[in-house]
Amino acid sequence: MGYNPHNLSAMKKISSITRGLKRKIVLFSALGLLLLSSAFTSNYFEISKNLEIFTMLYRELNMYYVDDTQPGQLMKTGIDAMLKSLDPYTVYFPESRIEDYRFMTTGQYGGIGALIQEIDGKTVITEPYEGFAAAKAGLKAGDIILEIDGESVSDKSQEDVSEILKGQSGTEVKLLINRPGGTDNQTFTFTREEVKIPDVPYYGMVNDSTGYIKLTGFTQTASAEVRNAYKDLEAKNNMNGLILDLRGNGGGLLREAVNIVNFFIPKGQEIVSTRGKLEEWNKTHVALNPPIAPDIPLVVLIDDHSASASEIVSGALQDLDRAVIIGTQSFGKGLVQQTKDIAYNTKLKLTVAKYYIPSGRCIQRLDYSHRNKEGGVEIVADSLIQSFTTAGGRPVFDGRGITPDYDVEIDLASHILAGLVIDHVVFNYVTQFTLAHDQIAAADEYHMSDADYDDFVQFALQQEFEYTTETDAIFKELSKVAEAESYHQGAESEFDQLYEKIRPTKEKDLIKFKDQIREYIENDIVARYYYQTGRVENSLTNDLYIVAANDVFAHHYTSILSGQFNQD
Secondary structure, three states: OOOOHHHHHHHHHHHHHHHHHHHHHHHHHHHHHHHOOHHHHHHHHHHHHHHHHHHHHHHHHHHHOOOOOOHHHHHHHHHHHHHHOOOOOOEEEOHHHHHHHHHHHHOEEEEOOEEEEEEOOEEEEEEEOOOOHHHHHOOOOOOEEEEEOOEEOOOOOHHHHHHHHOOOOOOEEEEEEEOOOOOOOEEEEEEOEEEEOOOOOEEEEOOOOEEEEEOOOEOOOHHHHHHHHHHHHHHHOOOOEEEEEOOOOOOEOHHHHHHHHHOOOOOOOEEEEEEEOOHHHOEEEEOOOOOOOOOOOEEEEEOOOOOOHHHHHHHHHHHOOOOEEEEOOOOOOOEEEEEEEEOOOEEEEEEEEEEEOOOOOOOOOEEEEEEOOOOOEEEOOHHHOOEEEOOOOOEEEOOOOOOOOEEOOOOOOOHHHHHHHHOOHHHHHHHHHHHHOOOOOOOOOOOOOHHHHHHHHHHHHOOOOOOOOHHHHHHHHHHHHHHHOOOOOOOHHHHHHHHHHHOOOHHHHHHHOHHHHHHHHHHHHHHHHHHHHHHHHHHHHHOHHHHHHHHHHHHHHHHHHOOOOOOO
């Protein structure tokens, strides 16, 4: 590039400005550090030195890099990489993602009330929320979004479309929709509204005496929704047992977990304590109110996706011998996050403490403070696992999530089912099914007929979907190794014959795993007609966890809590 005095002048001005900004950043950093505890003062030089290096590097990249850079995106990439080295729960929310943060903490956002997904290169409505704008206007799962406010979405990502659909409550948005099976496109006009996803999508009675509450999140309304559900069940039924379902619940607000535990334990009882680097995070949370259900027999359902606040609830109730925990080992997240406001309407959610349930144990499974040579994170070593006891003397352990008192063995999803779901074969079939059926039986009564399943098989065999079984992968690896070591020669026909017997085929696997696949499709069909409430209600009809809970209430509840039960 030739000499240009205007370019040089501009570069000098930029350099002067960035030097000034650098001095201010270092000064503000120093002032901030002085306000913190003395534990940080020993790191002051290291922090200020690296802030200066980072500022200079950022300036040089913006000034001299051969191509134009996007300063905001460049900084966002740096921030994300820095936080990724800590743990997955420490996250930066730029202004463009504040709605995501709001949804995470409140369950609310401004929009039309529907899930979308990119399927076969198209943006598709996958689930309208019951009672909100999209469902009220008649949008259905399977509808393809072509335009938003007259602008095509063909070149936009799923995230871009989601951001456009969200917005201030009361504002209008117009969608051009193509409905599968239809010839003409349709225009839908919506008024965006406050969408609140309930933390309790369903509650009811699983038999004449046992109540059931499904809790899917811990936003600001979680404890109120659980209280209301319990009170309604109590008032209308002769209930002498309660199932609290926390399966798939990834957690949320700690105070909501504390409130929910408080419903079942005496006022003043310790529920959870937190310990962090700063004294302000060394807190003990106790039950502040009289319980609403101090004596009702209680079962809590968990699985490997029950995490954080779910583990506080299930773990505290287990430690206090107040509930029997049924299911599979929970996720193991014993970390507490707090959100800090940053400049320009951005936020930082960061891990500030670990939590300890009443026995004194921390159930954190992964050790983010010590990484291996490859930078990976490993589980807490077996040698470091400690034993604790519940209020009644039963042994429990830290470092491994919550271990259920009563195990439920669930068959893993077959590889063919995974392929059918991932490649949207089930979704597309259910869309076709709903176009042909105006209504179905009630959510708790619907079952897919053999004839409908045969139709699905024929539909699936015409679709493109892939899957590989572990048997297939291991056999191919064995064949490759045998050939490399010259053991394959002379045995080719035997290898071929054996592979022909064990290789997966779509035709065989669609029949072999019929029950599992049909159950999944049934649940998806019900959700199209009865939304999330119907999905939960329908799933209970074949739920092995509910069978286990009924067995515990009938035969093992007292012996489990007294430590006299050994499951075969």
